[in-house]
Amino acid sequence: MRRLEAGSPSGIGLIIHAAVAHRPRSSRDSMHDDENVLCGTMQIGAVTVDPPVVMAPMAGVTDGPFLSVVSRFGVGMVTSEMMSAEGCRRKDPSAERILAVPARVSVPTAIQIFGAHPEVMGDAARAAEDRGAAVIDINAGCPVRKIVRQGAGAALLLDPDRLMRLVETVKRAVSIPVTVKTRLGWDKNTLNVLDVCRRLERAGADAVTVHARTARQIYSGQADWTWIGELKRELSIPVIGNGDVTSPSDFFRMKSQTGCDAVMIGRGALGNPWLFQVIAQLCRPQRAEAPRPQWEDFRRTVHELAEMFIQEKPKAIGALKKHLVWYTKGCPNASVWRYRLMSAPDGASLLNVFDAYVLELAASQADVLTCKVRDNGLAQEHL
Known part of the structure; x- marks a missing residue:
């Protein structure tokens, strides 16, 4: 698997060439503006998502500290971790933390809510x-059991009438756009996403996001993007594709193969906000390119996240370790340092270990983007 060499003809240049050559044209695209040739923008009601790449909601991950960092790297929109509607009614501290997220980020923020009771x-x-x-x-x-048991989350795929009532009630309650994130169906025998999403459009949903797996699959197997393309052909509202996008090549391949209006990235962005930076530059090559990150930039980014995390969740050192381990992915000698990170007894020790690793990376003359952002072959497939 080749690494992406940002700015080189064999890396970004090839991906751009392939994306332009094979991107399907649509009457909705703003093709008269050269900046929009590659990606366009996505419009959800009055909300413009530019570039059309969205940070996915991830329970226990996309909190205030995480999204504060990610939002500075070129992502078009971010989505909070899911908030319990019942918890919001009870004014749970966890709900309050989620409600505080939009004030902390510089891009449009979607708050994701879950529940089974319309009011x-x-x-x-x-x-x-x-x-x-x-x-x-x-x-x-x-698909998590404790959510499904409440009649929420993926359970709504088994009760579409309830889902429609939820959408209709939420639409009446707010003046901002309402979207729905769903899956292909409960399992391989109930692939009802086309019917559900047609009904969602009639119920007033302003856009749909589809993770191209069933609820039973969770994250196993391969996401089936063909369903995203089917939805794009069926619906007049925006369709956001999700599933197995971990590189710029994957982003353009999903756009090309499905015609989706935007791409949502989840696991691929863990410990890797630079993925959004590279996609944003590929989408808007005529805009001033962000400076190429150095290892000190890498270290500062991690410290910013960690310091917010320690201040807001001082007892969650285990969760912080996971974040730092994610940041080591793709970097040289990572396995040795992951063990040391996981063995650190407290937040200060954890950051000291991480700083020592960054010094080693800088001395090795490895390149941040070469380590963190992969090109997995879209250019070669299409040229």
């Missing part, structure tokens, strides 16, 4: 709008 969901949506959310996203895809 409670409507109240949660109003609370999110009041706190600055640009979009309300309804979770209709989470």
Whole structure:
């Protein structure tokens, strides 16, 4: 697997060439502006997502510290971790932390809510709008048992009538766009995403995001992007594709193969906000290119995240270790240092170990983008 050499003809240049040559044209695209040739923008109601790449909601991950960092790297929109509508009604501290996210980021923020009771969901949506959310996203895809047992998340794929009532109620409750994130179906025998999303459009959803796996798959197997293309052909509202996008090549390949309006990235962005930076530059090559990151930039980014994390979640040292381990992915000699990071007894020791690793990386003359951002062959496939 080749590494992406940012700015080189064999790396970014080839990806751009392939993306332009093979990107499907649509009457919705703004093709008269050279900056929009590669990606266009996505419009959800009055919200412009530019570039059309979205940070996915991830429970226990996309919190205030994480999104504060990611939002500075060129992502078009970010999505909060899912907020319990019931928890919002009870004014749980966890809900309050999620409601505070829009004030901390510099790009449009979708607050994702989950629940099974329309009026409670409507109240949660109003609370999110009041706190600055640009979009309300309804979770209709989470396969986690404790969510499904409540009749929420992926359970709504088994009860589409309830899902439609939730969407209709939330739409009446707020003036901002309402979207739904869902999956292909409950399992391989109930692939009802086309019917569900047609009904969601009629119920008033402003856009849909589809993780191209079933609920039963969770993250196993390969995401089936053909369903995203089917939805794009069926619906008039924006379709956001999700599943197995971990590189700029994957981003353009999903756009090319499915015609989706935007791409949502989850696991591929863990410990890697530079993925969004490279995609943004590829989408807008005529704009001033962000400076190429050095290892000191890498270290400062991690420290910014860690310091916010320690201040806000001082007892969650295990979760912080996971974040730092994610940042080592793709870097030389990472396995040795991951063990040392996981063995650190506290936050200060953890950062000291990480700083020592960064010194080693800098001395090795490895390149940040070469380590963190992969080109997995879209250019070679199409040229």
